[in-house]
Amino acid sequence: MKSTRNIVSVVMVCFVCFGITGLKAAFGQETQGLEPLPLKEYRIERILSDDARECIDCHARESKGIVADWAGSRHAHANVNCLDCHGGSQADADISKSHLEYDQTLISAIVSPRDCSRCHPAEAAQYDKSKHAHTMEIIWKIDPWLNDGLNNDIERATGCYHCHGSVVKIENGEFDDITWPNVGVGRVNPDGSRGSCSSCHTRHRFSLVEARKPEVCGQCHLGPDHPQVEIYNESKHGAIYHAEGDTWNWDAAPGTWSAGVDYRTPTCSVCHMSGINGLTTTHDVTERLAWETQAPLTIRPNEFKAFPASGDWKKEREKMEKVCLACHSQTWVTGHFTKFDDAVINYNENYYLPLKKQIDELYEKNLLSKEKNLDEKLEIEMYELWHHEGRRARFGAAMMAPDYAWWHGFYELKKRCMDMEAEIEHVLQTGKPVKVFQVKGSGGDTIKPDYLDK
């Protein structure tokens, strides 16, 4: 049965209270002696089922923050209610048993990309084929920490899986605390879907504005091995964003957010995801890329064995250039990409390949043990060469940050190569194998989680 009711009276009382204190705080002394302005009355009157109304009524008391976030979202305006996302059936693996104590309606605490796909099929389908969604299978294919068991469950849960995503486990309706809560980009959900849309659109605002800003990507894209947000902050684009971004129009409808009209310089979203200059919005971040610059040896995206891209890199480069051409001339754009591509080749040929050759020689002579990666100092050095400064040099050149390209990049590469070559020469002269360490905190599972084969 449907009923029309003034459903969020409790929340509205809060808003009214905030309204009064807010005004006082904003105007302080100046409001003295003036008649207070009549307060606007807010009402949300909607047709909702009794079941859906109960969620809001009770949660407005139990978890005010959640209901307030939702009330301010496009979803609330479009009459998308709690049950539309949290509703479930007996057949679902993720039904919350403990919640039956409060309410007889079946609910699930997890709202997966599959749940969102009911109303956003295009975004969910693009996301589903992205590296973001598939990152758990990718890292289990190529990562030495996992495959050689060199870190343990708690190190993985608080580090890797926080960004990459956990494999959510539920037993008898109860979550396994090590795997939940989690909003990593490649979270593996009990319904079989991959990822978590709230990595970038946090609950319960699910905002476009938030996702368009660089801070949202910077939660994961930072630090010594992928400092994209620091690189952005150093670039002219980032500097201008920080100087005047608060005056830009972040709220334009999808497909209408326009370069030069709504914003003056691009954010991560503009270059990698947003619709611009004839390109449509994409939730697949591999689009528009011509290289795998995070890999040890830079290759093309369709050559990445763990998860080959379907696109042709030349077409993807044209797309990225289209982004730039919304604001720049072709000369400026060609000049930029020529330098970036040359920097990539410089890294491959002058740093990575020569050092790889020398390290391989030690493996062949049994002076370095092949058994596990990263349990010998020279292996750690080789890892940092490509994973830290080698990436920084390439990313800095890709995204206009000279400090990362040189001081944190090529300069550090030169220093690392000297240190390594001195060590390699010493090992070759003495003929004594490199010391193998018992890595502290190792012992993590090396068996690939079985869901990955599905």
Ligand code: HEC
């Ligand atoms: C009578 C009060 C009440 C009603 C009605 C109610 N809830 Fe809850 N709900 C709670 C309380 C209390 C908690 C927090 C339980 C806790 O702290 O573990 C909760 C927790 C939740 C959670 C989080 C569960 C978890 O495991 O993290 C979700 C999601 C949720 N409710 C959704 C809903 C939806 C959707 C409805 C409507 C179908 C609803 N609730 C109706 C009281 C209620």
Ligand code: HEC
């Ligand atoms: C557009 C979908 C959507 C709607 C609408 C929605 N939720 Fe949620 N809710 C989510 C997502 C996503 C999460 C985070 C869990 C996840 O990542 O799967 C969540 C989490 C929660 C949690 C646990 C959060 C915590 O911090 O413990 C509660 C409680 C909850 N929702 C209650 C509600 C209530 C009450 C409403 C209605 C006022 C509501 N939700 C409406 C998608 C939604």
Ligand code: HEC
């Ligand atoms: C029952 C249908 C429904 C479900 C389920 C749903 N949405 Fe929506 N969503 C909508 C509607 C309707 C709009 C408003 C569209 C508009 O304003 O043009 C919207 C808008 C949005 C927007 C744009 C918000 C803005 O600021 O403009 C985002 C982002 C979004 N949804 C994400 C999600 C995510 C993530 C989930 C799953 C956690 C989800 N939605 C689940 C119907 C739904």
Ligand code: HEC
């Ligand atoms: C702060 C968030 C964060 C943490 C913590 C983190 N990663 Fe990552 N990881 C990323 C990001 C972001 C990338 C993408 C790098 C790029 O493309 O520039 C990435 C890339 C990778 C890649 C390369 C994937 C590819 O396509 O080549 C692997 C493998 C990986 N991470 C494994 C791990 C493991 C294992 C751990 C824990 C030991 C870990 N990561 C910890 C965010 C994180």
Ligand code: HEC
């Ligand atoms: C990596 C971050 C990220 C993740 C994860 C993400 N989104 Fe988005 N989303 C964005 C950005 C950025 C935009 C803004 C594009 C623009 O400028 O219009 C956006 C826009 C949207 C919109 C508005 C319509 C449009 O196409 O612009 C919807 C709806 C949406 N996302 C739904 C989802 C759903 C559903 C999921 C999960 C399947 C999801 N998003 C996961 C970053 C993300």
Ligand code: HEC
């Ligand atoms: C919750 C963490 C997280 C957030 C937030 C996040 N990313 Fe990522 N991103 C990752 C991880 C992890 C990878 C590595 C995936 C892999 O290759 O296995 C990645 C990879 C990428 C890649 C490389 C794709 C490729 O083909 O090599 C791009 C580009 C990217 N992200 C852009 C973005 C943008 C733009 C945003 C913000 C709108 C964003 N990401 C938000 C974690 C995140």
Ligand code: HEC
């Ligand atoms: C001015 C446009 C622009 C902006 C702004 C921008 N990027 Fe990039 N990004 C690029 C270009 C160009 C490349 C290299 C593309 C190629 O492979 O040819 C790149 C490469 C990347 C890569 C490496 C992908 C790989 O696997 O090789 C990641 C990850 C990434 N960007 C994330 C981000 C994040 C996160 C932000 C914001 C903090 C951001 N980008 C801001 C243009 C931009």
Ligand code: HEC
């Ligand atoms: C929304 C508009 C916009 C887009 C899109 C855009 N830029 Fe820019 N870019 C600017 C503005 C404005 C400046 C500052 C110009 C100046 O220095 O006077 C700038 C500066 C630059 C600079 C100079 C950096 C420096 O430190 O001297 C380069 C190089 C550049 N952009 C390359 C690109 C490339 C490559 C792309 C596409 C991947 C791109 N831009 C996309 C607006 C944009």
